[in-house]
Amino acid sequence: MVNAIHIISAALGAAFLLGVLKEEQRGTAYAITLAAFAFMTAVSAGWLWAFVIEGAAPVEILTAGGKPPFVINLRMALPEAALTLLANLTGLLSTIYLKEALFAHGRRAMAVLLIAVMALSGIILTRDIFNLFVFFELTAIATGGLILLSENDCSLSAGFKYLIVSQMISVFLLIGIIFAYHATGTLNIDGLATAAHDLLQGNNQAALGLKLAFFLMFIAVVAELKPFPANGWALDIYESAHPAFSAIFSAATASAFLYATDKLLFIGGPDWYPIATGIGIVTFVVSNLLALPQTNDRRQLGYSSIAQTGLVLLVLGQRDILGEATAFIAFGLLLSHAVAKAGLYWLSGLVAERELTAWAALRERPLLVFAFVTFIAMLSGLPPFPGFYAKWELVHLLAGADHLVLIALILLGALVEAGYLFRWFGYIIKREAPAEAAACTTHKLTAVVVAAAAGWGLGFLWGDLAGTSFGRGNLLLALPLLFALGFVLFDWLPAWVKNTVAITGMLAFFGLTYTEYDPLRLIFAIIILIGGPIILLASYHAHGRRIGFYPAAMLMYAGLAMLIRATDSFNFFAAWELLTVGSYFLILRGKNSEPHALSYIVFSLGGAFLILTGFALAAANAVSPAPTFALASLSQLEQPVAPWIFVLLAIGFMTKTAAIGLHIWLPGAHGEAETDVSPMVSGILLKAGLYGLFVLLMTMGKQQLYGIELTHALLWIGALSALLGNLMAIFEEDAKRLLAYSSIGQMGYAVFGLALMNHLGWLMALMFVINHYIYKSMLFLSAGGVAKRTGTRDMYRMGGLITLMPLSFIATLIGIIAVSGVPPLSGFGGRWIFYNAILTTDTRLPLIIIFLAGPIAFLYLFRLIHTIFLGQLKDEHRRIKEAPFWIILPQMIFVALLMVFAVVPGIALRHVDHYLNQFFPEGGLNWTSGTITSNYGYWDPIAIMIIVGVIFMTLFMWLLFVNRKAQKVKQFNIVFSAERPYRPETTHFAWNFFAPYRKALGFLVQPFVTRFWGAVTDTLHTGADLARRLYNGNGQTYALHMLAFVSIIYWIYFVGVGI
Secondary structure, three states: OOHHHHHHHHHHHHHHHHHHHOOOOOHHHHHHHHHHHHHHHHHHHHHHHHHHHHOOOOEEEOOOOHHHHHHOEEEEOOOHHHHHHHHHHHHHHHOOOOOOHHHHHOOOHHHHHHHHHHHHHHHHHHHEHHHHHHHHHHHHHHHHHHHOOOOOOOOOOOHHHHHHHHHHHHHHHHHHHHHHHHHOOOOOOHHHHHHHHHOOOOOHHHHHHHHHHEEEEHHHHHHOOOOOOOOOHHHHHHOOOOOHHHHHHHHHHHHHHHHHHHHHHHHHHHHHHHHHHHHHHHHHHHHHHHHHOOEEEHHHHHHHHHHHHHHHHHHHHHHHHHHHHHHHHHHHHHHHHHHHHHHHHHHHOOOOOHHHHHHHHHHHHHHHHHHHHHHHHOOOOOOHHHHHHHHHHHHHHHHHOOHHHHHHHHHHHHHHHHHHHHHHHHHHHHOOOOOOOOOOOOOHHHHHHHHHHHHHHHHHHHHHHHHHHHOOHHHHHHHHHHHHHHHHHOOOOHHHHHHHHHHHHHHHHHHHHHHHHHHHHHHHHHHHOOHHHHHHHHHHHHOOOOOOHHHHHHHHHHHHHHHHHHOHHHHHHHHHHHHHHHHHHHHOOOOOOHHHHHHHHHHHHHHHHHHHHHHHHHOOOOOOOOOOEEEHHHHOOOHHHHHHHHHHHHHHHHHHHOOOOOOOOOOHHHHOOOOOHHHHHHHHHHHHHHHHHHHHHHHOOOOOOOOHHHHHHHHHHHHHHHHHHHHHHHHEEEHHHHHHHHHHHHHHHHHHHHHHOOOHHHHHHHHHHHHHHHHHHHHHHHHHHHHHHHHOHHHOOOOOOOOOHHHHHHHHHHHHHHOOHHHHHHHHHHHHHHHEEEOOOOOOOOHHHHHHHHHHHHHHHHHHHHHHHHHOOOOHHOOOOOOOHHHHHHHHHHHOOOOOOOOOOOOHHHHHHHHHOOOOOOOEEEEEEOOEEEEEEEHHHHHHHHHHHHHHHHHHHHHHHHHOOOOOOOOOOOOOOOOOOOOOHHHHHHHHHHHHHHHHHHHHHHHHHHHHHHHHHHHHHHHHHHHHOOOOOOOOHHHHHHHHHHHHHHHHHHHHHHO
């Protein structure tokens, strides 16, 4: 192996060689710089290979042949190899990226860049505290020079502020080193740690001196991590410096000083862990909050960089809790941050303007969009990237130590960061692209592509490490996820080819796995893996390549398939986050869906974090601790923690079912989605939440919290969701939004059935799962087909379409018959089971509410069919045609499925009914000779179908006979004194028909919940905007911030804890 000291010597030698070149030899100078960085990177990579693959032992490198403390020594071990590789590779890629700037500034700039990265490697390698100071000084001087590479007018001011702050930091560090040497007689870090362990036990003058020395050194190094509030100078650098240098500053510099902080914590010991934790969590949460109102891309990235650094510092401060997992977690977070942030800064150099909305310029380049998605997923801790595995282990270990407040703050900061990052992605996809396209030169694109590839490589590596160290699965080896990712590689193919592959793949996966499912999971598997392809038939209508649709759709389906197959909490949670991200991308594709998609992802990730916390508490309180927590082990949890876990998991699952209070994302998300996406997210995605509730109630059963039966609370939530969802639907003019509100009501019925906690209640919930998938998918396709032909979703603009779109009318009519629960379709069977179920319960008031929801449902269903298909035809719609074939085809399949399910419901329900006997032995149904019998009556679906069919045909024939000589009424228009009314919807029959209901019940559907969540958001934004004024760009103010930070830490350590 090449001696690691040559990382330093190569940079110094190359920098010296650059100094002897002539100014005009810029090509040669650039080649030397590239060669030096390539050599430094190769040395680091070689050592990393030796440690990881060959199992090499750490190496001490002594500069003068003696032993410390009489010589300066470096150390090369696995952490040093990984971090120097990160620093040198970042330097190499930034050099490639900086080609034009380096040619413009000449060999001196190249030499400074070499010295900067060499100094960072020295900080990582050194085991000598004075050497740390020397390398720090080199870093400070080089950084001040490299800031000036930018063409931004503010770079000079930013560089000057940095030099002032760095000199303050240097003074603290140097004085601390002097005091430390005076107290211990050594500058070697390992020697200092040994001496400190002995001296700090006492309270004499030497101990106090060493404590003061450590305080000064710690403050100096931590200040380089840009902690709140002493970080205004860093934000100015991030905003004004060249993006390639900002990549180094964010990725390499932060990593080097985090490792230096870890070395100092090794000296200071556990007494300083709480200080590091406090600084870290405050910086993480506050920086993310301050990033919320940002509109400048690089400044927002700066806030995010500071926040991520704070999170890693928090992990270092929890070393006593995290134990051997500290390195896995810290490096998982650090490498995710470094790779993603470098990639994002490199991407920012391709965008001409600095507004976040200007990044819409990337939209025309799918490769860059994919890279951006990779980077924000890494920063958000989403699977399958290292941050996801690190987040999982961190929360679980903190839960085991009862650090619940710390978990809450971490997840709050993570949710805020994910929110503004996904908001940014929404800008890229939905905002108007600027006139100037993204500047994609080859050398700049190389850096971005390498970073994105490194992110996926690290995801695979961390998955492998998680498997060997903690018994987790490598998510990138999961077949559904690999299938979904394959569509990224082949997204250039025509849409019909990808659609065929998607349908075939899903059906094949069901064929491979259907024997693994119990009867209950088989219902969900059929809906996902067979029902999904039926909906995808509608996607054949799309032409072109439909970039981005199939990776998103398959990612959602992959998550759903993995969810129902998961048997442990890790795989369940990973699947939950995958389906969340995939469905977000699908929802965002809608024409006006940007705010609704953002609302969806925030609520969904918030729910996911509650699920994560619930699983972590469950694993921490498991009766039989194991590397992986089986979902079945939820049944073994006991008081007092069990009900709290129940609450966390239930709320998390109900973010997907859109229970009332958590529903505000659903109407817009479903209503604005594309024609074939709305049935996916309504008919299939919502079932993920119900499946989670099934798992929860099957394992944990009834729980009490402060004397409240939690399943009774679920009853109320289900009843109110059914009532208010249906009420909101009847006053809605948008056909797709009406169906969306209807879904809230229908999910309320299912939650209510589950909460009854009896055999027939659960069977009814499953009946609703099946029925809701069929009729809501059918109705959304029908409404989408009508909207596609008429050009509007406003029902008051429609009417009389029955003769022009008869197949859509039939599908809608069959759908509303099924939804309303009248004979002979399967909706009636669901109602029959439902009424039997409620007869077995003593709950009364929620039953009244759920009964009231029924007639209200009929009102909005009547509005749907009457307003669109009956009445008079509008002039502008006289020439429209039936919906396209591929949109009609799945509707007709759904009609057939409803008819079959209505006649032979036992196909789906009989085995599930028997399966439920293990949970509720009493109260099942009797499935003999085609008649279904309960304790309260019977249901003969075949007889009902025949009787209703005969009655219908008799009435139909009679109407034809009676109206055989009827004359058709000609078209007429309604006018208001030759004026167009200010609100044309009020002229429609439906508006006047529902006006009394609005007057009587409208107060119930006032948007109180929307206002509440809007107020929360506004408060966060306003508070962040006010706090952001602390950073006024004044150097003296920043110096005061630094002084305040030092004073606060001094008071906490020396006064607050009585040292």
